[in-house]
Amino acid sequence: MKNGSDEVRIGRSENLPKWDLTDIYPGLDSASFKNDLDEYNEHLSRLQVIVEAGETLNAEKIEEYIRISNRINDLKENLDTYTYLMYSTDSYNRDAIEKINLLEEAAIPLKKIRVIFRKKLKKLSQHIDEIISGNDFLKPYEFFLKEELFLSNRQMSEREEELASDLSRAGADAWSRLHDTITSQLKVIWDETTGEKKTVTQLRALAHDPDRVTRKRAFQKEIEAWETVKTPLSFALNGVKGFSVILNKRRNYSSTLEKSIIQSRITRKTLDSLIAAMQESLPYFRNYFKAKAKLLGLNKLAFYDLFAPVGSITRKWSFSEARDFITEQFANFSDELGNFARQAFSRGWIDAQPRDGKVGGAYCATVPLKAESRIMCNFDGSFKSVSTVAHELGHGYHHHVLRTTPNILRTYPMTLAETASIFCENIVFNGALADFRGEERLAALEVFLADQSQVIVDILSRFLFESEVMKIREKKELSPEELNELMIDAQKKTYGNALNQDELHPYMWAVKTHYYNADFAFYNFPYAFGLLFGIGLYSRFREEGKSFSEKYRELLSNTGMKSANDLTRDAGFDIESIDFWRSGINIIKERIDQFISEGE
Numbered sequence: 001m002k003n004g005s006d007e008v009r010i011g012r013s014e015n016l017p018k019w020d021l022t023d024i025y026p027g028l029d030s031a032s033f034k035n036d037l038d039e040y041n042e043h044l045s046r047l048q049v050i051v052e053a054g055e056t057l058n059a060e061k062i063e064e065y066i067r068i069s070n071r072i073n074d075l076k077e078n079l080d081t082y083t084y085l086m087y088s089t090d091s092y093n094r095d096a097i098e099k100i101n102l103l104e105e106a107a108i109p110l111k112k113i114r115v116i117f118r119k120k121l122k123k124l125s126q127h128i129d130e131i132i133s134g135n136d137f138l139k140p141y142e143f144f145l146k147e148e149l150f151l152s153n154r155q156m157s158e159r160e161e162e163l164a165s166d167l168s169r170a171g172a173d174a175w176s177r178l179h180d181t182i183t184s185q186l187k188v189i190w191d192e193t194t195g196e197k198k199t200v201t202q203l204r205a206l207a208h209d210p211d212r213v214t215r216k217r218a219f220q221k222e223i224e225a226w227e228t229v230k231t232p233l234s235f236a237l238n239g240v241k242g243f244s245v246i247l248n249k250r251r252n253y254s255s256t257l258e259k260s261i262i263q264s265r266i267t268r269k270t271l272d273s274l275i276a277a278m279q280e281s282l283p284y285f286r287n288y289f290k291a292k293a294k295l296l297g298l299n300k301l302a303f304y305d306l307f308a309p310v311g312s313i314t315r316k317w318s319f320s321e322a323r324d325f326i327t328e329q330f331a332n333f334s335d336e337l338g339n340f341a342r343q344a345f346s347r348g349w350i351d352a353q354p355r356d357g358k359v360g361g362a363y364c365a366t367v368p369l370k371a372e373s374r375i376m377c378n379f380d381g382s383f384k385s386v387s388t389v390a391h392e393l394g395h396g397y398h399h400h401v402l403r404t405t406p407n408i409l410r411t412y413p414m415t416l417a418e419t420a421s422i423f424c425e426n427i428v429f430n431g432a433l434a435d436f437r438g439e440e441r442l443a444a445l446e447v448f449l450a451d452q453s454q455v456i457v458d459i460l461s462r463f464l465f466e467s468e469v470m471k472i473r474e475k476k477e478l479s480p481e482e483l484n485e486l487m488i489d490a491q492k493k494t495y496g497n498a499l500n501q502d503e504l505h506p507y508m509w510a511v512k513t514h515y516y517n518a519d520f521a522f523y524n525f526p527y528a529f530g531l532l533f534g535i536g537l538y539s540r541f542r543e544e545g546k547s548f549s550e551k552y553r554e555l556l557s558n559t560g561m562k563s564a565n566d567l568t569r570d571a572g573f574d575i576e577s578i579d580f581w582r583s584g585i586n587i588i589k590e591r592i593d594q595f596i597s598e599g600e
Contacts, residue, residue: 016319016353016379018089024082024367028095033079036369037106040075043068044109051116056123059135065117066141066408072110073407074368079103081365085374088359089351091184097177104173108165115161118152125149143561144408154251154262164247172518175239179516182232184359188225200225201360204511205380207307212296219304219505226507230480233510237483241473244518256470260522264529265413265563269576271525277581278460278528282494284589285457288449289498291596302503303491307384307450310599311443316381319352326390329431330424333541334549337424340397344375349396350389352379361513362388364395364421371403383432383447387425394424401556412559414523416567418530419537420556425451426538445595452588455531457494462512462524465490469509470521483509529564529575532584536573539587 025033047068050061057065080103087096124131128145132138138145155161183200190198198218203225206218226233244256253259261271293301295310317325323345331338344350349372362377373396379385398420402410429448436444468486472478478486484506491504509515514523537555541548555571568575575581 017348017350018353019085019348019351019374021082021085021374024078024085024370028083028086028099033082036075036079037103040072040079040106043072043075044106044113047072047113048109051113051120055120057117057120059131059138062121062131062145063135063137066138066144066406070407076103076107076110077407078367078369081367081374085351085365085376088180088184088363088376089355090357091181091359092357100177101169104169108162108169111165112158112162115155115158118148118155119158121145121148122152140409140561143563150262154253154259156250160250164250168243168518172240172243175236175243176516176518179233179236179510179513180359182229182236183510183513184357186225186229187356188221190221199354199356199360200511201354201358201378204360205354205378205382207304208309208380208382208384210309212305212308215304215308216302219302219503223505223507226510230507230510234478234480234483237469237509237515238473238477240516240518241469241521242477244521245470245474247518256521257467260414260520263413263520264415264526266415266529266565267576270565273576273578274525274529274532274581275460275463277532277578277585278456280582281456281585281588282460282496284585284592285453286496286498288453288592288595289495291592291599292446293498295599300500301498302500303505304503306453306499309382309443310446311439311441317383317386318381319379322379322386322389325386325431326393326428329390329428330393332431333427334546334553336553337397337549340400341393344373344393344396349373350375350377352377352389354378354380359513360511362392364392364399366399368403368407373399383444384451387428387447387451390424390428391421394421397424398556398559401553402560405557405560408560410560413564414520414526415529415533415564416559418527419534419559422455422527422530422534423537423552426534430538442595442598445591445598449588449591449595452531452591455527456585456588459524459528461487461490461494462508462514463522464493465509466515466522466524532581533568533573533575535584535587536580537571 025036027033047065050065050068051057053061083096083099083103087093087100090096121128128149132142132145156164185199187197187199188203190196190203198221200222203218203222206214209215209218248256248259251259253262258268261268264271289301292308292310293299293305296305296308298305301308327338327341327345330341351374358378359376360378362375364373364375366373375389375392375396377385377388377392379389395417398417399410429444433441433444433448465487468490469478469483472482472486487509488504488506491499491508492501495504505511514520517523537552541552544551551571555567558567558570562570565575573580
């Protein structure tokens with residue numbers, strides 16, 4: 001660990017870890033990086049020959065296509081991951097930005113190849129079952145091949161798709177990078193006397209501060225910061241959403257939401273049942289907000305009070321305390337999960353230090369050629385940060401389970417992507433709750449409910465907001481003021497009168513990076529799906545004990561080989577039924593009732 005003024009200390013004067021990525025590649029200009037890129041391009045040429053030769057495909061060509069695709073996807077993911085790891089922790093890094101552009105350009109032919117493959121595969125649609133059953137290699141790829149057949153009806157011509165890929169680099173992808181760059185570098189003066197500045201990430205972290213004056217000041221400073229960049233960010237959002245609207249229409253989707261449903265590998269009935277259950281739950285959460293306001297001595301919560309601590313858990317966790325606690329709780333579920341967490345901490349896979357130029361939030365990324373993951377977070381010592389680390393380690397464990405699975409078979413949808421992460425959050429929370437008594441228990445319940453309210457109430461507000469934005473964007477661009485109005489309206493519909501409606505957050509559209517991904521619109525409801533499905537799985541674990549860990553592992557291992565509906569049905573759940581989602585909501589309601597009762 002380097003010493004110096006840039007080190008961030010928290011808790012017990014502990015240095016937060018910054019990852020060393022040289023074990024992936026020594027650098028962006030290293031020989032190994034170049035060799036992998038060269039190999040990628042060589043395989044690309046081979047793949048192009050396969051799909052362009054002849055008028056049709058046969059079993060042998062499909063098998064070769066899949067074998068090469070698995071390798072080429074691993075190479076691409078490894079290169080992409082490393083480059084983004086470098087950029088996301090230092091958005092000033094011009095070399096990383098240039099390499100991102102280079103890799104985006106290198107990916108264009110791959111998209112064209114897939115378009116041709118789907119087109120030729122479509123000619124075999126009547127014989128696909130016979131082809132698969134007659135080839136042992138292809139049998140595990142049945143779901144992939146049939147999904148490709150379906151998507152062959154959701155693509156433009158080869159030349160149009162090639163043009164779309166080329167234009168996306170200067171269009172939607174560029175707008176997305178603009179958002180990342182602006183938000184990672186945005187800061188304001190915090191202390192007029194000393195000139196101390198804070199980034200918006202640091203300001204948002206102060207939402208967990210026990211002092212309401214500090215929370216409110218941080219909130220106001222954050223709003224001031226967003227005000228200074230609202231114009232470029234509104235252009236970025238309009239650019240991304242406009243790009244999506246045009247392409248999705250051309251690709252025969254009835255709407256961007258339909259595309260998101262298909263990407264999530266669920267049915268519209270599943271989504272409608274999920275959203276309906278979330279809306280039904282709003283009165284429960286509003287009761288929680290009102291009870292929290294009472295405990296804080298307030299008539300109503302403001303937006304900046306949502307994460308205010310209640311009870312005695314106001315201490316800062318050191319990173320080593322978080323490490324030990326998470327590892328212990330994971331090991332209580334299974335030895336494999338505990339050992340995975342221990343490895344991630346000990347081998348420096350986690351970058352936890354907030355700093356200038358580092359993007360906000362947290363994520364987990366796979367490094368397939370090493371069969372490993374890397375986790376980025378902005379650890380601030382709160383219990384929420386502990387939960388976030390557990391969440392991202394859940395993603396990492398999912399990758400760990402799939403690490404030897406061929407690339408195509410480990411590509412799972414957004415809905416199932418959140419299952420393991422939220423399951424791990426539940427492990428950590430329930431472990432903490434079991435250790436706490438009295439006021440500490442109340443505080444732990446509050447932390448849990450604050451998180452759940454974000455995944456149900458705030459996610460619903462984001463879903464409503466994005467739904468309106470997509471409708472309007474089909475007709476015109478939206479101004480920053482219109483975006484603010486839509487966001488406030490969505491928050492009023494979900495938080496209701498439980499929050500002071502004069503102190504909501506109009507710039508949440510600028511905060512959340514998910515809005516700025518053209519390929520994955522509506523990346524909000526998958527979190528609610530993952531939460532409620534994860535709760536269902538955790539309840540099963542509580543009933544069955546450690547023996548459930550093998551069933552859980554098997555479920556994760558199949559997430560890239562089935563639709564979400566089929567996978568969950570195999571696990572004993574009917575996700576098209578609103579009763580399934582209500583069962584998860586009811587478990588949260590029990591926690592709300594406990595919180596209200598213990599707070600009286």
